[in-house]
Amino acid sequence: MRQFYEECKQAVIKGDSDLAQRLATEAIDKKEPILDVIENGFVKGIEEVGRLWEDGAFFLPELVMGAEAIKKALSLLNPVLAEQQKRNFGKGKLVIGTVEGDIHDIGKTLVSTMLSANGFEVYDLGFDVGVDIFIEEASKRGVNCIATSALLTTTMQKQRKIVEALKERGIRKKFRVIVGGAPCSRRWADEIGADGYAKDAVAAVKLIGELIGGS
Amino acid sequence: MQNVTQIKWFEEEKIAKIVEQAIAILSETGVYIESEEVLSLVREAGIRIANSRAFIPEEVVRNAIETAPGKVIVYNRYGKPAMDIGGWNLHFNPGSSAIQILRYGAGKTATPVSRDLVQFARLTDSLKAYDAQSTALVPGDVPEEIADRYRLYLALLFSGKPVVTGTFSLDGFEPMREMLQVVGGGKKELKERPIAIFDCCPTSPLSWSELTVGNLVDCAKSGIPVQIVPMPLTGATSPITLVGTVTQHCAENLSGIVINQIAMPGAPVIYGGSPACFDMRKATTPMGAVETQMINGAGAQIARYLGLPSHAYMALSDSKAVDYQAGMETAMSALVAALSGVNNVSGPGMHNFQTCQSMEKLVLDHEICMMAKRFREGIKLREADRPKEIIEEGIRKKTFLTLKSTLQWYREEAYLPDAVIDRAMGEKEADVSEGDILKRASGRVAKILKSHNSAPLEFEKSEAIKEIMLREAKKAGIDKLPELPD
Ligand code: B12
Numbered sequence: 136m137r138q139f140y141e142e143c144k145q146a147v148i149k150g151d152s153d154l155a156q157r158l159a160t161e162a163i164d165k166k167e168p169i170l171d172v173i174e175n176g177f178v179k180g181i182e183e184v185g186r187l188w189e190d191g192a193f194f195l196p197e198l199v200m201g202a203e204a205i206k207k208a209l210s211l212l213n214p215v216l217a218e219q220q221k222r223n224f225g226k227g228k229l230v231i232g233t234v235e236g237d238i239h240d241i242g243k244t245l246v247s248t249m250l251s252a253n254g255f256e257v258y259d260l261g262f263d264v265g266v267d268i269f270i271e272e273a274s275k276r277g278v279n280c281i282a283t284s285a286l287l288t289t290t291m292q293k294q295r296k297i298v299e300a301l302k303e304r305g306i307r308k309k310f311r312v313i314v315g316g317a318p319c320s321r322r323w324a325d326e327i328g329a330d331g332y333a334k335d336a337v338a339a340v341k342l343i344g345e346l347i348g349g350s
Numbered sequence: 351m352q353n354v355t356q357i358k359w360f361e362e363e364k365i366a367k368i369v370e371q372a373i374a375i376l377s378e379t380g381v382y383i384e385s386e387e388v389l390s391l392v393r394e395a396g397i398r399i400a401n402s403r404a405f406i407p408e409e410v411v412r413n414a415i416e417t418a419p420g421k422v423i424v425y426n427r428y429g430k431p432a433m434d435i436g437g438w439n440l441h442f443n444p445g446s447s448a449i450q451i452l453r454y455g456a457g458k459t460a461t462p463v464s465r466d467l468v469q470f471a472r473l474t475d476s477l478k479a480y481d482a483q484s485t486a487l488v489p490g491d492v493p494e495e496i497a498d499r500y501r502l503y504l505a506l507l508f509s510g511k512p513v514v515t516g517t518f519s520l521d522g523f524e525p526m527r528e529m530l531q532v533v534g535g536g537k538k539e540l541k542e543r544p545i546a547i548f549d550c551c552p553t554s555p556l557s558w559s560e561l562t563v564g565n566l567v568d569c570a571k572s573g574i575p576v577q578i579v580p581m582p583l584t585g586a587t588s589p590i591t592l593v594g595t596v597t598q599h600c601a602e603n604l605s606g607i608v609i610n611q612i613a614m615p616g617a618p619v620i621y622g623g624s625p626a627c628f629d630m631r632k633a634t635t636p637m638g639a640v641e642t643q644m645i646n647g648a649g650a651q652i653a654r655y656l657g658l659p660s661h662a663y664m665a666l667s668d669s670k671a672v673d674y675q676a677g678m679e680t681a682m683s684a685l686v687a688a689l690s691g692v693n694n695v696s697g698p699g700m701h702n703f704q705t706c707q708s709m710e711k712l713v714l715d716h717e718i719c720m721m722a723k724r725f726r727e728g729i730k731l732r733e734a735d736r737p738k739e740i741i742e743e744g745i746r747k748k749t750f751l752t753l754k755s756t757l758q759w760y761r762e763e764a765y766l767p768d769a770v771i772d773r774a775m776g777e778k779e780a781d782v783s784e785g786d787i788l789k790r791a792s793g794r795v796a797k798i799l800k801s802h803n804s805a806p807l808e809f810e811k812s813e814a815i816k817e818i819m820l821r822e823a824k825k826a827g828i829d830k831l832p833e834l835p836d
Contacts, residue, residue, distance in 0.1 A: 194630035196585070236519060238559045241586060245633060288449050288461075289494040289518045317705055318449045335633060 139167070140176035143208070147180025148187075150200025152207045159208040169216045173209070173254075181205045181252050185337050198336075199245075202252030209254065226253065227347035229280035230273045232260035233316075234293035239286035242316060242336075246284070249336040250343060266296050273310055279347045280311040282339070291318050295327040302328075311346045315339060354438050355728035357689040359648040365655045368593070372601035373408050375556070380405040381605040382557040385564055388609065395612045404605075411604050414611035420657050422575045422618040424482065424512045425543040427533055427807065432512050433481045435575075435620060435693045436659040440726055442684075442719040443482035443514050444474055444712060445666050445700030446549065451487055452672070452701075452708035454795040459706055462487035464832040467501055469799055471508035473712060476802040479719035482547070484514040484696060486707050493826035496819075498522040499529070500831075502546075503819045506533050507812060507834075510804045514577070514696055516549035520561050523568045525822050529815045530574070533807065541573030544618065547694075551579045551624075552602045554587040558609070566606060570613035577620040577661045577694070578606035583628040583635055584645075592627075592641055596648045599625050603649075607658070620694065621653035622661030624704075634703055638668045638679025647690030659693050665715060665722070666697035666704070672711045672788060676701050680711075681718045688722035695719075710791035713798075717767045724765040732759060770794050 139162075146154040155177070162172045184201035187193035193201075229250065233243045240262040251257040258276050260268060273281050281301075285291040294314045301307040313331040314324050324332035330346060333339040360368070380403035383389050389399055398405045421436025433441045450459040451466045467487050474483040485501040492500045498518040505513045506529060517523050526546075534540035550566040552558050558566070569576045580602035582588030588595040603621045610619045627641035628634075636642060646662035653660035665684035669675035680698070687695045698719060699712035733740065733755060744750040767773065770790045776782065806812070816831075823831055 191631055195628075195633055196630065238553060238561070241583070242633070287518060288488040288490065289497050292494040317703075 137175075140172065140179070143172060143176025144180035144183065146208075147177055147201050147204045148183055150184075150197055150204050152200075152204045155204040155208040156211065159211040163211065163215050169212050169219060173212055173216070177205045177208050177212075178254060185249075185253075185340065189337055195245075199248060202248050205252050206248075209251075226255050226344060227280060228256040228258070228276060228278040229282055229343065229347070230258045230260055230269060230276060230278050231282040231284070232264035232269060233262035233284045233286070234290050234297075235263055235265045236293065237285055237287055237290035238262050239284070239316070242286070243284035246282070246315065246333075246336045246339045249340050250282075253340045253344070255343065255347075266293060266300050269297055270300060270304070270306075274306070278310070280313065280343060282313045282315070282343070285314070285316045285319065288318050291316070291323070294319070294323075294329065298328045311343075313339075313342060313346070354691075355689055355725055356438075356691060357647060357686065359644065359651050359690065362655065365652055368597050368600060368652060369656065371597050372604055373411050375597070375601040376406040376411055376605055376608075377408055378405070379556065381552075381601075383563055383609075384558060384560040388558070388563045388567055391567065392609060392612060406605065406608055411608055414604070414608040415656050415658065417611050417615040418607055418619050418658055419616060420659070422544075422547075422620055422659050424547060424575060425534075425545050426512055427506070427510045427545055428805070429535075429543060433694065435661070437654075437693070438691050438726075439693050440688055440691075440695070440723055441481040441693060442665060442695045442698055442722075443480050444470075444484045444486045445663065445697040445704060445707065446484040446486055446514055446516065448487050448700060448705060448707035450702070450706040452706055452710070454709040454792045459702075461490035462707075463491040464489055464500075464504065465835050467504040468508050468835055470707065470709065470712075471505050472802055472804065473709060473795060473798055475509035475511055475804045476798045477713070477716045479716045479723065480511065480698065482514050482694075483509045483511040485516075486699065489832075491832050492823070493828060495519075495826045496822045499525045499822055500819065502526050502529060503815055504834075506530075506815060507807055508804060512544075513546040514549065514694075515546055516551075517561075517565055520564045523565055525818055527568070527572050527574065528818050532811055532814045532818070537572075544573060544575050547575045547577050547620070549577045549579045549622070549696075550606065551581060552606060554580055554582040554602060555598060556602060556605065558605070563609060566610055567613040570610045570617035570619075573614070573617065575618035575620065576606075576610055577622040578603045578610075579622050579624050579661070579663070580606075581624045581626065581635070582645075583626050584641070585630065586628040588625075592645055592648075595625060595645055596652070599623055599645065599649055600652055603653075619658075620661045621649065621656070621658045622694070623649055624663035625649070634668070636668045637663060637666050637697070637700075637704060638675070638683060640682070643683050643686040646692065647686050650687075650690045650692040653693075654691055660691070661694040661696065662687060662692045663704070664692060664695050664697050665719060666700040667711075668701065668703050670702050670706075672701065672708050672714070672791075676711060677714065677718075680715055681721075684715070684718045684722040685725060688726040709795045710788055713768075713791045713794050714770060714787070717771050720765055720767065730763075732763070768794065 424433040426432040451462040626635040627639040664687040667676040667679035698715035
């Protein structure tokens, strides 16, 4: 692998946002092939960060620092890529939020950070987000996935309502719907007709990658 | 000063400093309040508001500490005091609002239904270390809009003990208050002899959601005791240092106490919490972590310094099963709570990061709580002036077993645990299995459920709360409540 790509990768592993930013700027100035820089450099870095976290070698601060670093690089590289190739480096777009009546957002924000770090275009709608808002934003942003977080036994029912509302409007097939949060499970996802469930942020990245990664 | 065994986390001067810093945070950094209504209430009290943040001056904080009562007495539904929360008193009650139930004899967790809530209430009712029950489980067999009030309904029906509870939504408060008022015997009576405590949780760092701050004010106005339950998570929503988190926890508590006292000076309020030492590997909130216990213990010391009653989420575990980890964490935490002077400890029965309640664990934790209480009592100075005489008498009689002193004290000096704790000597080369204690616990649960019932709630009262509950059910689109086991 080229030395330059290796440096990009290392910047993410070190969680060095400043370095990632410098390298991204350098890549643009030197007219490097942007997609390659992303895929063979920065993305390799975040993949390694995810792996190290799963191994228990990295802790949450390192995971989030790595995510911040690649996000910084992507924020600079993506516009250039869009110009060059009329496309974003993106594995897919999604909206994410905590459902209505629920103010728990720590886990949701973590998932959201990890998703954008992994190249997804993420619209984080925050917490206490109504069913209609999820659907309106999803339609407006042209995303392929709606990801919802619920931490209460009571509010998790809103996840079901989202699936039902999509069906009622005849647009269920347009979106992958995934769920997460303490009271959720794979069985819950099946029961309400969602497309998937993930137990933590790294699993969420994998799951969403499998579901919409190619689009 | 009572002769009690205690842990001191800080010297007094350091506590004064922490409180000073917490007050500086409230006056200079301020606290975010999401509710317009509460903001205007606070503004009327002369507090400066900017961008929904209230900047609470020192004298307002000091004044609230002054007007808040030094102890909170909570009654059972027979009108007798059941908890005296304050000073060095110690009370335990089961952890609240579990998502899952581990039924006795079952190896797998499940979504709780009415029957589980009924059993849980009856079980708690029978166990004397628990001075209160809690709305321990959230039922899955009623519409979600009424789950919070329905669990209170069942608790009131099936146990006479006071209830530690809370709402899941703003509109949950009124029907819950109504039911409490019925059972408590009237509006004035409920104020004079409250039978429930509501948990109100600020969002760390230093923020109050519309729901929780609304509850805080509603409770104050109805005279229902409130437990302020901040959950700062070290390094995630509060400083990574324990002392930093203790300070933020203090500021968050004081902000709640100020709002509560502005709404109703003298309203019963408890300095509480469920902080955690955030796990940086698994992104979880371990209740059993040593540092979680230290933050909680320090909080109790600060509360006592301020002359306020205290609460903490302790005596629980993060283990997924009822196993060695569960016992270890629960026991350590219960002991630290007891020796730190936490007045009201919520947690027993709970495991898996506050998400599961186990019937067997509730029975086993009961023994932990009794033992922790025993530790707290400390070494009593019984016949302390005459050990020499007693020893000489024992030597003379060639036994201590039948001494007058022995006969007088042997049942009181030692806490004799229930038979779930095995105090019999094992035989040589015997088969041993770690599942034995679970079997004993399971047997005890079965036995209690077969034999124990609380004195039933008076007929008129139970009809009246049923009516309230049915009204709520109709609003949620059902006209029948689940069948209850008798
Ligand atoms: C911290 C906390 C709070 C904080 C939240 C602060 C915040 N900014 O989020 C505060 C104090 C505000 C709070 C308030 C309340 N809480 Co709370 N809270 C918790 C606690 C202890 C930890 C949650 C947490 O942050 N965990 C750490 C994060 C990193 O983990 P996580 O959220 O699970 O997220 C991970 C995964 O689940 C997954 N994930 C999460 N979202 C998504 C989304 C997708 C799409 C995917 C794929 C994956 C995914 O990935 C994440 C990263 O690994 C839980 C207990 C628990 N173990 O869950 C109780 C808990 C959820 N709370 C509970 C309750 C009852 C409440 C209150 C109602 C209390 C009250 N009466 O005021 C209020 C809620 C008000 C409301 N309407 O929302 C109950 C729920 C009970 C039930 N049966 O429903 C719990 C279980 C505790 C308990 N037993 O009482 N709470």
